Amino acid sequence: MTDTGNNLFPVFFKLEDMNLLLVGGGYVGCEKLGAVLKNSPKATIRIVATEMSTEIKAMAEGYPNISLVEKPFEPSDLAGINLAIVGIDDPETSASIQVICRQQNILVNVADKPALCDFYLGSVVKKGDLKIAISTNGKSPTVAKRMREMLTEVIPETIDDVLDQMAKVRDKLKGDFDYKIKKLDEITKDWKN
Numbered sequence: 001m002t003d004t005g006n007n008l009f010p011v012f013f014k015l016e017d018m019n020l021l022l023v024g025g026g027y028v029g030c031e032k033l034g035a036v037l038k039n040s041p042k043a044t045i046r047i048v049a050t051e052m053s054t055e056i057k058a059m060a061e062g063y064p065n066i067s068l069v070e071k072p073f074e075p076s077d078l079a080g081i082n083l084a085i086v087g088i089d090d091p092e093t094s095a096s097i098q099v100i101c102r103q104q105n106i107l108v109n110v111a112d113k114p115a116l117c118d119f120y121l122g123s124v125v126k127k128g129d130l131k132i133a134i135s136t137n138g139k140s141p142t143v144a145k146r147m148r149e150m151l152t153e154v155i156p157e158t159i160d161d162v163l164d165q166m167a168k169v170r171d172k173l174k175g176d177f178d179y180k181i182k183k184l185d186e187i188t189k190d191w192k193n
């Protein structure tokens with residue numbers, strides 16, 4: 001078996017059909033909330049923090065699916081939660097939240113603590129329906145950010161029109177699976193050059 005270097009398995013969650021808990025309402029909480037809202041603005045998010053910053057309150061305004069609860073984290077906050085992100089300035093409590101999440105099979109990200117993460121957030125390139133997620137295996141989030149900027153620049157805005165056209169062709173194609181693949185490959189075969 002060869003080691004590919006980065007063994008993280010990328011998936012795209014339908015977060016808007018899930019319940020997310022964000023613990024922490026400071027700088028990191030705000031960063032992570034921003035990342036979530038940019039991608040999945042209708043996600044149901046419970047934010048629990050002893051103190052909620054004015055920034056996070058402002059960011060949550062206008063999102064009816066966000067509930068802000070100003071109090072310390074308690075295990076009961078995990079009721080009905082599918083995913084959790086922890087961004088608090090208390091390493092011991094962070095570690096204990098990670099343990100409780102594990103016990104309940106809730107996937108957890110403790111921001112900036114790779115050893116305590118079941119998943120990492122990625123840098124995200126988004127052009128209409130096209131989305132590319134980038135990971136450096138935790139080696140350099142700054143490189144991930146630069147790659148996002150580079151790809152955002154080189155991918156044309158018209159890619160979304162291309163996706164619309166391809167979706168139309170795809171819907172119209174009759175025939176079996178192999179035929180469809182052949183046809184769709186034919187239409188796009190020159191793109192590599």
Ligand SMILES: C[C@@]1(CC(=O)O)C2=NC(=C\c3[nH]c(c(CCC(=O)O)c3CC(=O)O)Cc3[nH]c(c(CC(=O)O)c3CCC(=O)O)/C=C3\N/C(=C\2)[C@@H](CCC(=O)O)[C@]3(C)CC(=O)O)/[C@H]1CCC(=O)O
Pocket residue numbers: 031032035109110111112113114117119120121122123124134135136137138139140141142144145148
């Ligand atoms: C991609 C992005 C997504 C997001 O968070 O939305 C993201 N970090 C971003 C930015 C960023 N984070 C940090 C800096 C400061 C510069 C620097 O330290 O390099 C910058 C740059 C900046 O802000 O300019 C600090 C930092 N981050 C981690 C550590 C701990 C460590 O490495 O041990 C420390 C040190 C903390 C300390 O010093 O105490 C760890 C993680 N950060 C990850 C994701 C995961 C790995 C992703 C991957 O595989 O590449 C992982 C493992 C876990 C996680 O947090 O999910 C987002 C870019 C969004 C964009 O702009 O596109």
Ligand SMILES: NC(=O)c1ccc[n+]([C@@H]2O[C@H](COP(=O)([O-])OP(=O)(O)OC[C@H]3O[C@@H](n4cnc5c(N)ncnc54)[C@H](O)[C@@H]3O)[C@@H](O)[C@H]2O)c1
Pocket residue numbers: 023024025026027028029048049050051052053071072073087088089090091093111112
């Ligand atoms: N600020 C940065 O640039 C930065 C960069 C890298 C790593 N970090 C790390 O990320 C973590 C969070 O940093 P920050 O800048 O967001 O801190 P912060 O002080 O801005 O916010 C901390 C938040 O955690 C909340 N909190 C603390 N204990 C809690 C508990 N038991 N239950 C619920 N909420 C609780 C506070 O009320 C506050 O909302 C720290 O471990 C920090 O070392 C911060």
